[in-house]
Structures are given as C-alpha cells and as structure tokens.
Amino acid sequence: MAGPERNAVSEARALLARGEGAEAMRLLDRAVMADPGDMACRRLRGEIAIREGRMEVARADLEAAVRAEPGDVSLLHALAGACHATGSASTAIGYLERALALAPGQPRLWHSLGLVCHGAGRYRAALDAYQRALAIDPGLSPAAVGIAKVRQLLGELEPARRIFESVLARDPGNLDALGGLVLREELLGNVERAMGLLESARQRHPLPPDLVIPWARLRRRAGHAAEARESLEAILPRIADVQTRALALFALGHALDDLGDNDRAFAVITEANALKPRDFDAEGHRRRLNAIARAWTREALEGLAGMGCTSDQPVFIVGMPRSGTSLLEQILSRHPGIHACGELGVIGAIAAEWQDDRGVVAPTGLTREGLLAAAGRYLQEAGAGDAARLTDKMPANFIHLGVIQALFPGARIIHCLRDPLDTCLSCYFQDFSALGLSWSCRLEDIADYYDSYKGLMDHWRRTIDLPLLEVAYEDVVAAVEAQTRRVLAFLDLAWDPTCLAFEDSDRPVTTASFDQVSRGLYGSAVGRHKAYRKHLGPLLRIAEAGADER
Template structure:
C-alpha cells in the first residue's frame, strides 16, 4: 500500500486499505488518521466511516459523527453504504451510551444484511443433530483416537465475540506459542478425508470407517500446519466454529489441546449483533431470533462434547478472565503445559496481526465494561432473550 500511495497519494481506497492493515497490527491512531485522510478525499466512503468507528471511541457528538449521520441520510435505502453506516453509527452511539439510538442503527444494519443473505435455520439444526448422532458415546467405545503424539496445535473454539481473540492473544503472548489466527485447514483436512460423497454421507458415514482414516486426516492437518509455521513449538488455530468438529479433532490429534471460550449468552449474542462481519460467515447473526436459536444449538453441542469426551475440552469463561486476569491466565498457561511467562499478562502489547472483529479491543487492557452491557439495551433484546435457553 505504501509503495502505491507514493504514486497515488490521493487514492482513498489505498489510504483505507493501509488503514485496515495498521488496525490489524494494533496501530490504531495511525489507522484512524488514514481513514480520516480517505474521508477527506471521499466523504461518501461508507466503509472508511465504519472502520473509523472501530478505532475511535466516540466521546461526544462531534463534527465527525455529524458527517457520518449526513452520509447515512443520503445513502439509498437497503444499500451496502447504508448498512455500513448503520453499523458505524450504532457503534458510535453505543460509545455515547445512547443505547436506544444505537439499537435502532444496529437493527437497520442487520435488517439490510439479512435481506442479502440466504440462511437455512432447519439445515443448520440438522447439521448439529447429525454431528451429535454420529459422535455419540457408542462411537467412542467402538473407535480409538489416532496414535499421533504431535501436540503442536492449540485449538481455540467457541461462539464469535465470546473472547476467542482475547484468549488467543493471551496464549500467543507466550514465547513458545505462535498465534496463527483463524485457519481453515481443519475444515480442509476433514473435508478431503471425509467428503460429502463418502458412503453413508457426511458425517454419518464416519461411524463405519477405519480408525486409520482419522490418523491420515490428522497427519494431513499437521503437514499443512508445519509447512506454514515451521519450527514452532505450538501454534494456535482460532477458528471459532471448529466447536462443531471437536469429535474429529480428538480422533485425529488426541494430544492437541482444545480451549473452549464461554461467555454469557445474551452478552455474546448482542456483541455479534453489533458487528458487520466480513464475507459470508455467521449468517445466523443478523436476526435476533435466529441468533438465539444458533446459540442454543452451540450450547447443546458443547454439553454433548463434555458428556462423550470428558476432560478433552478445557472451558474458560470470559467473565472470569475479566474478574481475575492473572489467576485465570496462570491456570490456562498451566493447563497448556507451558512454563509461566509474565508476557501473558501484557497481551495487549503483543505485536502480531489480528484479523477479526476484535482487532481493536485486544490492543487494550482488560476492562469490566462489556460484561453487563447487554442489560442496558433492556426490552429491545426481548426477541433474543425470549428464545435463549
């Protein structure tokens, strides 16, 4: 970006792109400056407004907020720009503790996003039920995990916005751990070894295959991991949705650690609802009822894994970390079999790129503020709270 900007210094897209890169590296003030430069050139650049709200804490109704409101009023109904500006204005008003106005903007942004995606609730439920039915207690009596002893990977799973980025940042602050972020290689290894076309279909057909297939899939995963991150003692794989594949992880790489990040259900769901995720991930997240249903499925399958694989998944609670950062961090590092290192307590200073919706938050020390924030939205969350288990 910098080389291109030397040639085209007034290119708003380049300024925005460099700003995003700096935000991911934790250079929030520099990122904010670049987003402002992009907006000076193109005041209608909705994505730059949205990104500016991610790196700036709104403290008053300033001229920038007024500028964003003006652009929102001009943006066509149901347009991408209108949606991005709605999420940005929701964040700014949330900062200002104007929760009624913030919710109105979040609701508009989510409604626009929901119209543009295809999400099948029934199919999602069927996928969860199939995974539970396949990996039942009888499966683990019949099958034995692979003999692979490689314990390089540390899987961090859970709902988005449940503290997975925070926990990875803490673990990756340890000198023996490399934080790789959200990797797609587990899905790739499982999909190649156990395709949808397998006899019996996926995942049901897994019940009738030999244990050697799991070893082969585990080795394929490790080959990809070591090729990308050679000579690393441990590597974190923080793809939250891998909670659906805990049975596969255990059968493929039984020595790999699995850390599950749990957080209050209402707090998690509101936090998801407040975010415009990049790409097509988290399609369930743009309607409060669908969001509650998905969270219920997630809670249910995590209970299932704890029942059929006792001791395999280590739970950490976001609220416990906020209340007792050092105690919880020491317990986590000990569980991973790592020697204590004080760097784990200064996670917000760790210099590594973070490419998730929490990129800005993990650059700050832990704070209590977000634990009970959902309660301030009151009855606006009723469609969510009525459906949550």
C-alpha cells in the same frame, strides 16, 4: 414491436445524454408497463437502475433480459452486480461463473468474481479470481488491491502493505489502496498513523463514504464518538450501495452505543442487519448438529483410537463468536512456547471434504491413512515449527470436536464461555455476514444457533476424551492473571509474566474482535445486555439455559 422498442430505447438514451436520467426512467417505466416483454427497454432500465442504486428494480429487469438472452456476457455481468448489491452472493457467483465459461479471458469478470467471493468470506476463491484477473491484465489495480485486502484478512499484513504501496506509487489517488493501508494500521493498533493517512487524503479532496466509515471508526476509538456519529449521519443519505450502507450503520450503531443512546443504537443496528439476506436455515442447522451427535458416539470414537496423529501441539479454542476467544488467544500469544494461528479454518475444510449431503462426517468412513494425511496438512498450514503448542481459535470448530479427536487424540480443547445475552447481543452488533454467519442478522436466528451450539457442546462433554477446559470471559476480566495461570497449567506450560502484557502485543488481530482486543480488559462489556434487555425478546429464552453452563 421492433419499432416502438427501438424508439423508446433511443429516446431514453437521448435523454440520458442530456443528463435527464429521471425522465429517461419515467419513459422506460411507461414502456415496460405497456409491454413487460419489451426486453430492450427492461435491459436499459436495469442498467440505469444499477447506476441509481435501485438494485431490486435492476435485478428484476436484468433477470428477465438474461432469460431472453442467456448467452450475453455483459448482461450476466450486470445481473451479477445487482445480485451482489442486494446480498445474494451465491447467485451472483453463479452468474459470473456462467459469464466466465463464455468469456474466460475477460479480466473484469475475474475481478468481479473476486469481489463477490471476498465479500462472502470465500477468501481462497477470491485470491484465485483476483490473481487470474491480474495474470490477464497486470495493470488492473483493483485486482491487485483485492489480493492485498484478502492477504491482510488472512493475517499477511506485510505482503499486503507492499502491494498497497506499489499501487499507490503508480496511482497516488487510489483511495481503495489507501483504505487498505489505513485498515492495516488500525489492525496493528496504530490509530494515530491511520488517522494521519486519512487526514492527509482529506486535505486533498473530500473523503468518499468508504473512507469516512473508517475515519469515523477511528475517531470513536480515540474517544470522539459524537464526532463519529455526526460524520456518519452526514454520509448515510448519500449511500446507495447496500453493503456500504450496512457498514456505515454498524459504525453508527457502535458510536451511539458509546454515547449511551441505547434505543437508537439498537434501532440502527437492526436497520443494518435488515439489509443482510436472511438465508439461515435454523431447522436444517439443528438437524445437522443432531445428526453429528448421533454419529459421533463414544463407541464410534473408540473405534478410531490410535489412528490419528500423535502430535500434542494443537490447542483448539472454541465457543460462540464474541465469547472471548480472540482475547484469550492474544493473551496466550505472548507466551514463548505458543504459536498463535488465529482462525485457521482448516478443520472445517477437512470436514467439508469428508462429510455427506447432510453435512455429517461418518466415523466409519475414516481410515488411518486419511487421518494422518489430513493431520499432516493441518500442521503444515498451522506452521507452528518447534513451538510446544499451537492455538487455533476458530469458534465454529466446536462442531468438529469428534473429527478433531480422531485427527489429534493428543489435542486440548479450551471452551470459551460468556453470559449468553452478552454474547448474543454482541453478535447482533457485529457485521458477520461477510464471514458467512448469516444467523447473526436476526435475533430469532441467533437464539436458534445458540440453542444448537449448546446442545452439541453438552454432547461433547459426555463423549470426547480430549482434555477440555472451560474459561469464562467474566472470570478473565475479573482476574486475568489467575485465569492465565490456570490455562497455562492446563497446557502444561510454565508461567510467563509476558502473557499479562498482551495489550502491548504487535501481533495483529484480524478477526472482527480487533477493536475489543486492542482496548484490553474493560468491565463495561460484562452485563452489557442489561441496557438493551427490553429489545432482546427472542433471546431471553436462552438466558436461563446459558446460565446453567457457568
């Protein structure tokens, strides 16, 4: 077999050298069809398929090649790229970790690990990987840009700006760094400045799809949805990368929504979500939340009384994503007595360290020393200083209200509510997969997640002793001052009229809600689902149950 293998591979390489890639692929297809065990041909076909954007073909061929040569670092690296492009981040990370175990001194491997962790929402792991790459090769600009992008996502906009500008000073044509600066200005609400950066680049050369997407998004925010739609429709046929294509489709769906083309908007968003892996285990999630409810009874909480931190600073804003948590925190952030932390993620990390293989923290396993140490770590991460209150608006902290009461018996909980169909539709229209919210990609999964969320919140209402205030998004839109006064009274804080100037805040919102928060209060978000009701079949069962919460 050695002779024919070498001949097919040699001929294919010669065709590639002459620019005849399609003929090279046909040759390799015939060779692999004749002998599926021809690993040399499968490896080359996989490498070509990556360049052509045929990621499923690439993945199958490279997986076969890796089985034959498990210690080949370049093969593992290429296969990780194919897995990442097809939405299998965890698998990609596994292959990269195998490659790094064999070759820990390769900065490109560390950079690739950073990219995959970044895309999967594992930001601390991404930072570590990017920093390792840069330590090995200080001139590796993509790693520096990766660090800046992650720091920007974590709300560290000024350090991110310095890194972006440093990269651009060395490499003025670095469009990735330019895109980071554009996003920074967008997060800060500086739409004209962001557009200026893109227009300046566009005068020098055509924008790549990665920059056409933010350009279109900005044009839409400026009231030019039709122009945004046209630019996105023009680039979509040229986008092979799955993640970039999904981003373009989400942007197009929002533009079509603005234009009132609801049927097409829904179809485009469905196409975008179909590109995301469906790995949400609804039954497993339901079992976990039910197990948490069984473990965290009133009796279990009474057994932990007096063991936690006495600080009354923490205020946890919880609920479903897209229920108004970002808007409420932005309003509260204007109060001089409140330190707004955004979505901290520390409670989830603490719970992950304590939980068993079911994802449940056992109250009986907690100690006073452990609780005080974890509470101190939380307050240090929050960095609230002398502020009377700190807000943490991680929506999924609703899962951990029992742990929160054990840690901070003086904390307060604000539960944000919104019409369930508006909430779930908004989740479906948002690209949450990078944050690990894979349940948001299918209507059936969103409905199951909502059911589980509602069931656990019903349990906490009956069980916890923490003060809990429920705030409806629709009420905030209808009477923002009255609702703000109500929330401040709940927090034992004096009224401050600057809270009503939240639209003028220079505090960046780095979550997925930054576009909505920057637009301020707008009534069109209330009852939005009515224009899409005929498409919402799997969600309709939650409407009646959700109405009971109001």
